[in-house]
Amino acid sequence: MALLGIISDTHDNRPLIGKAVEIFNSRGVGLVVHAGDFIAPFVARDFRALKCPLVGAFGNNDGERKGLLRAFEGIGEIHQGPHTFAHEGRRIAVMHEPDRLEEFLKPEYDLVVYGHTHKAEVREGRPLVVNPGEVGGWLYGRSTVVILDLDEMRAEVIEL
Numbered sequence: 135m136a137l138l139g140i141i142s143d144t145h146d147n148r149p150l151i152g153k154a155v156e157i158f159n160s161r162g163v164g165l166v167v168h169a170g171d172f173i174a175p176f177v178a179r180d181f182r183a184l185k186c187p188l189v190g191a192f193g194n195n196d197g198e199r200k201g202l203l204r205a206f207e208g209i210g211e212i213h214q215g216p217h218t219f220a221h222e223g224r225r226i227a228v229m230h231e232p233d234r235l236e237e238f239l240k241p242e243y244d245l246v247v248y249g250h251t252h253k254a255e256v257r258e259g260r261p262l263v264v265n266p267g268e269v270g271g272w273l274y275g276r277s278t279v280v281i282l283d284l285d286e287m288r289a290e291v292i293e294l
Contacts, residue, residue, distance in 0.1 A: 136222040137161055139186075140280040141291075142169035142230070142249030143193070144177060145270030147277070151180040153294045154269055154279045159185045161281055165221055166210070169249030169266065170230030171195045178205035191215030193230035193249060218243075222284050232265075239263070244287065254278045256289045264289050 139158035146152050158166055166187050170193025181188060188210030192199060199212075206212055215229035216238065224244040229235070231250045238246045243261040252274055254267030267278035277294040 136284040137163040137267060138221070138245075138267050138282040138284055139163035139166040140169070140247055140264055140266040140282060141166060141269055141275075142247075142266050143171045143252050143268035143270050144168070145171055145195070145269040146175070147270070148177060148180050149270070150212035150269050150271060150277050150294050151177055155183050157279065157292060157294070158281075159183070163281065165189065165196055167226065167228050167247050168212075169193070169228055169247050170215065171249060171270075172212070174198065175201035178202070178209060181206070181208045181209050184209065187211075189213075189217070189219060189228065189273060190268045191228045191230055198232070220289075224284055227261075233243055235263070245282070254280070256280070256291065262287050262289065267291070269294065 164189045168190030190212045218227045226245045227238040229248040232248045252268035255265040259265035265278040271277040
C-alpha cells in the first residue's frame, strides 16, 4: 500500500509538527506533501525526523524563502506553487492558495492539494482534492493532517 502524508499551514507550531511527523513515520508514508506556510526555516529541524522525502509549495506567509530552501536541503523540495509532479504513478498538483485550483480540476490529475483556508476538506472525484487543514491550530484550534492511500485514492483526516 502506497501512502502519502499531506500537511499544510504548520505556522511554526513545532510540537504539532513533531506529532505530525511521528504519525507519518509510524504509518509508513512514502512521501509528505506540504501545501505551504511553513513560516520560519527553523521548523526544518522537526521535519528532519521524517523517514521519507517531502515535496512542498511556498505559502503566502513564507517570507524567508531562501532560508527555507537552505534549511530543507536533504529533507525535500519546496517550490513556487502551483507545482506538479508524479509519484507512484499518480499525477499530483500542490499549491497553497486555492485561487488557481480550477486550472487543475482536470482528469489528467489524480490529486490536487491546497492549503491556506486552514479547514480540512476532501472532495471526492477525479481529481481528488485535498486540503489537510492546519497543523498550526492558531486559527480554528483544530490541528489536522491527511494520510492518503494512493492505491485506493482514499483520504483519512487525522486530528493531532
